[in-house]
Amino acid sequence: MNAPEVRRHDDADVLVGDVASALLDRIEAAQARGETPDIGLTGGSIAEELHRELARRAVDSSVDWSRVRFWWGDERFVPADSPDRNAGQARAALLDHVSVDPANVHEVPASDQVATAEDAAKAYSTALREHGAGFFEVLMLGIGPDGHCASLFPDHPALDARDAIAVAVHDSPKPPPDRVSLTFEAMERCRAVWFIASGEGKAEAVARALADDGSVAETPARGVRGDETVWWLDEAAASALP
Template identity: 85%
Template structure:
């Protein structure tokens, strides 16, 4: 069965966008746990993600989510030292994970450059962790989109777009610093009940429009290449302005 067409949800501004995404995610986690599941979530980085993480932490005490029964992953990571501010995982910890009662065994970070020798080693270890601890799908996978149309660390025209039969791969010569990264592949990102693209700001508008156009190339706009069983684009008016 092919994935359903993407759904677009527009919001007046970044604050209302963040609030609605936070509400929807808490609802999804509560529903999954009420079914007896331990939901697996893919986190992303960036400014709007940091705002979302802080909002989730603020609302945590009012929600019935059992944070010790949520498993966390990342769609991609920068291959830098563990304490680098460039790390998506560090950002998520400081804004959310350090403020809710997670089970450390359920937080799966990509190994850092001061933990393993190469980005290939990090990708191999992350793939092994996902094979061992993954559910085979994300309940919700959150992704951003760059002005160039990239998502995770899948950049336009980059050789890594062609990766097959792999969960995570090393990325070198990234057009956006830092140059070395680890990313989940298209194949791994597709294993999601729901993929949520979250975009804010006029700088994302053209890329969003290309990603949602009826026709276009995944090579030119990699965000076109990720769909879950359900795919939702959460946008503020600026990011939706070219639709």
């Protein structure tokens, strides 16, 4: 795996525009090769802005949205209609505005659909195994101020999950407490991992994640690399880098 690449942008608006352009290009290229790409979405405010920008550009794009499979790096184990759901945010900002095939939108089961987060992780793992290509074309991830990515938090037992695609996460230090997350092993099966971070509040965590030294237990975002790994940052998020 290659060393991470850092792409710095003047502000969040420029960041969102450049990520949107790059993602559309990746999807178009994959479809030109005859593939149906698997795209991993993330949550958070910058992701919501990105989803809106993708929906805005969809009219002029040659992407066949019915030939894209959508997944999530993690999800909150709450009812399906909860505003905390990453999937709900993505639907409202993007997926409800483009011509997706509903069969290609793979949400983590919600707490009113299965009994436990373990059941949700098992079902999500099965869906990825049966319907995915075996790798993500692009997996987008955020980073928390504590250095977490997806729902893998510093010093949390879920960091040690092995031989698993998705894992239940309990006692999350950030509410809600119950979640489902892809494991490190699943997140590394990617042509491209894209971390997207905006704002000064992320700067210290970004610097730790990209430092030459440090532990994955302290900064879980250090533990995810794809064939290509890109950190998309605005200047505020990059402000603590050398």
